[in-house]
Amino acid sequence: MTTPSDTTPSTPNSDDIRATWRWLAHAQHGVSEVRVIRPGGGGIVGLGFFDDEEAFVATCVEANAAGNVYVGIQPRPRRLLELAPNVLRPLRTGAGSKDIEVVTATVVDLDPVRPKDTASTEDELSLTLQVANAAAAWCEGQGLVRPRLMMSGNGAQLWFALPPQLLEGESHERVQAGLKDFEAEVRTRFASERVRVDSIHDVARIIKVVGTVARKGAGTAERPHRAARALADFERVEDPQLVERLQRAPAQQAANAARPAQVALPLAPSTSAPQGTVKARRTEAGEYDWAQPVEMCGPVQRLWQEGAEDRSVAIFNMVRFFAHKQLGLDEITELVLEYDRRGLGKLKGRDGAGYIRKAYEKVMATAREDGGVAPPCHSLQGMGYCRVNREPDVRCELYDVVFDIEAAVARLATVPAQDVEYRLKPILEAIAHRPPSAQEKYLGLLEVRTGLAAQKLRLSMARAVRTSGAGEGAEGADSKGGGKSSSGDDTIDGEVFEDAYCYYTVTQRGDAKAISSFTFTPSAVVETEEGEVFLGDIRTDKGTCMEGARLPRRAFNSRKELLHHLPSVHTQWTGSDNNVQGLLRVVARRAVPRLPGTSVLGDFKQGAHHVWVAPGCTIGKEGFVSPSPVAYLPNGASLESRVRYEA
Incomplete structure (x- = not known):
């Protein structure tokens, strides 16, 4: 994993310093004030005003x-240039707020909470950059130009370019108040016990010159000095929308605040028509087109044609989908009654119309202000009918979307506190079906956004997967609250979840229980005469990594076999035989290449492959082949240590 300082020099970078000058764009409006401050609060070393790049x-x-x-x-006003023209002088003070005549930018400064006069650690800096990224995404979600993200040496800065605003008369106080309110809003949303948003809204404030080294404290291996640098680029895009926002009165901003965003899949392109104005398709004879009464995606078509094991879920989902398509209750009732008659049989001998009406009322209770109803996507995903959010590249047939996890996390900033838990569920469901490396990234963003501990988020993610698809149907369709839950094909006995350094299960009480001291990340599946072998790396909860580990297919036959094939006393497993099958499911889900394998050095011929297998390399007709199309599995023979090939 790349840490924030892996590519951060500890010496000044003149190119970045020049880019800072050009981004600030002071030349047309005045001069730039440079202030050099002695480390440790030792006062000003020198101060100057510059109009020469x-x-x-x-x-x-x-x-x-x-x-x-x-x-x-x-x-700064050009008149100040004569005090120290393009040089540093031992001046006592620089420009004050009353000196500033024009505003061309604003900056939000985020710093990790840490001991005074010390540089930040890698972890502190990494967390701050995550928060800054989330803040930048929130700004973009507010309709603003995404700010430039800078690493200031120990923290992060968001640079916002503004069209020049003259500070004359009342505009001086209005713009200054707007800058203060905007910074305060960012602070309210993103500051925490670990990351603070410093107060630099005053128009006279200064910032670190990007490209120079931040010298806080002694500079140690744990808390190094770093050069500030741009994390994207120095493109200057002026934002008139932010200017408009800054010039509003605070009361007006509150009145115009956006309605809390909801994490959901999109509605139909037009949701303004009232329910019932859209009609189901009919044949020339006037009968319903039972094959496809409305436009359906593949998963809904399957549900319509095949039903589902949980009939309550099936009926409720069809009611929701027809309501989403804006059919009226009368048509929905006729369609669903026939749907049940043709195969489900759930409503036989019951007040079918009343049952459907209650389901419809529960669906419409979730409608948005414009009357739009979300489709039953999450339930269909939980049933295994829809693979959107389950497989990263699968797109929705009707709306051509993939759930944008980062955007959904950013939108949580506008969700009332009491609604956050509800809005988290679809996000956690989507994260659960991403690779573990991506899960760690997204859970980190959620930890920053919500303040919830990572372990609690992982537990909630496990619960979301276990219950997806069940709650919506069982709760909504059956007027008595009955109906068994349907977790579809995503839940099996012995189900196992993957954390960064261990596997865990979720108990009936919803508690997470670790069952290993390691994780296994496969890099390839090797096909041998004795069966499949997983090649990969093992990482333990002690932080050690064992590369090139081999787990044959038989290692997953039982707990005993797994323990026999684990390579170290530090790789412990306390799960059951069923959990071993759950582990196999987790490992087998990884998209890795399949390779033919051999444990014999020398000539290898199989299918289209005809190569010479040697320790550490493979040789073909044209010379060394990389990557190798064949996996060599050492068998412990001494020949391997005595043979070497060099280009």
Whole structure:
């Protein structure tokens, strides 16, 4: 995994310093103030005003050896240039708020909470960058231009470019108040016990010159000095929408605040028509087109034709889908009664019309303000009928969408606290069907956004998968609350979930129970004469990694076999035989290449492959072949250690 400092130099970068000058774009409106501050709060080393790019770059590089180098966010009046023209001088103070005549940008500064006068650790910096990314995504979701993301050396900054705003008369106070309110809103949404949003809204404030080294504390291996750098690019895109937002009165902003976003799959392209104005398809004879009374995606078509094991779920989902398509209750009742008569038999001998009416009422109770009803996508996914969110590349046939996890997480910022748990479910369901490496990333974003511990989020994710598809139908369709749940093909006896360093199960009480001290990440499935062998890496909860581990198919026959094939005393398994099958399911879900394998060195001929297998390499007609089309599985013979091939 790449850490924030893997590519971060500890010396000044003149190209980034020059890019900072150009992004600030002060030249047309005034001059740039440079301030060099001695580390540890030792006062100002020097201060100058610059209208020359080359002098600015050279001065920042040279002065960085003596202290931390800062630049004013806003341009300073040209009259100040004569105080220190393109040089640093021992001036006592720089420009104040009353000196600023024009605003061209604003910056939100995020820093990890840490001991005073120390650099941040990699973990502290990484968390802060995650929060900053979430804040940038939220801004974009608000209709603003996505800010430039900068790593300031110890934290993160969001740079917003603005069309120039003259500060004359009342506009000075109005813009200053708008900057303060905007920063406060970001702070309210994203600050926590571990990350703070510093107060730099004042128009006279300064920021670290990107490209210079942040020198806080002694600079150790754990808390190193780093050069500030851009994490995307220095493109300057001025945002008139943000200017408009800044100039609104606070009361007006509150009145115009967006309605809390909902995490859901899209509605039909037009949801403004009232229920019942859309009619089901009919044949020329006036009968319903029973094959496809409305446009259906493949999963709904399957449900319509085949039904489901849980008949309550099937009926409720069809009621929801027809309501989503804006059919009226009368047509929905006729269609669903015939649907039941043709195969389900759930409503035989019952008040079918009353049953459907109650299901319809429960569906419509979830309608949005415009009357639109969400389709039963999550339930169909839980039943195994729909693979959207289950397989990353599968797209919805009707709406051509894939659930955007990052966007959904960002939208949680506008969801009332009491609704967050409900909105989390579809997000967690989607995360559960991503690869474990991606799960870790998304759960990290959720941890930042919600403040919930990672372990609690993983437990909630496991619960979401176990219950997906069951709750919506059983709760909605049966007027008595009955009906058995249907978890579809995604739940099996012995089901196992994967954490970063262990596998775990979920008890009947909903508690997570670790059953291993390791995880296994397959890199290939090798086909041998004795059967399939999984090749991969094992990572233990002690942080050690064992590369090139082999688990043959028979290792998953039982707990005893698995323990026999695990390579170290640090790889422990306390799960049952059924859990071993659950582990096989987790491992087999990984998309990895399948390769022919051999444990014999020398000539290998199978199908289209004819190569010479050697330790550490494979040789074909044209020379060394990389990557190898054949996997060599050492058998312990001494020949392997005595043979070498070199190009």
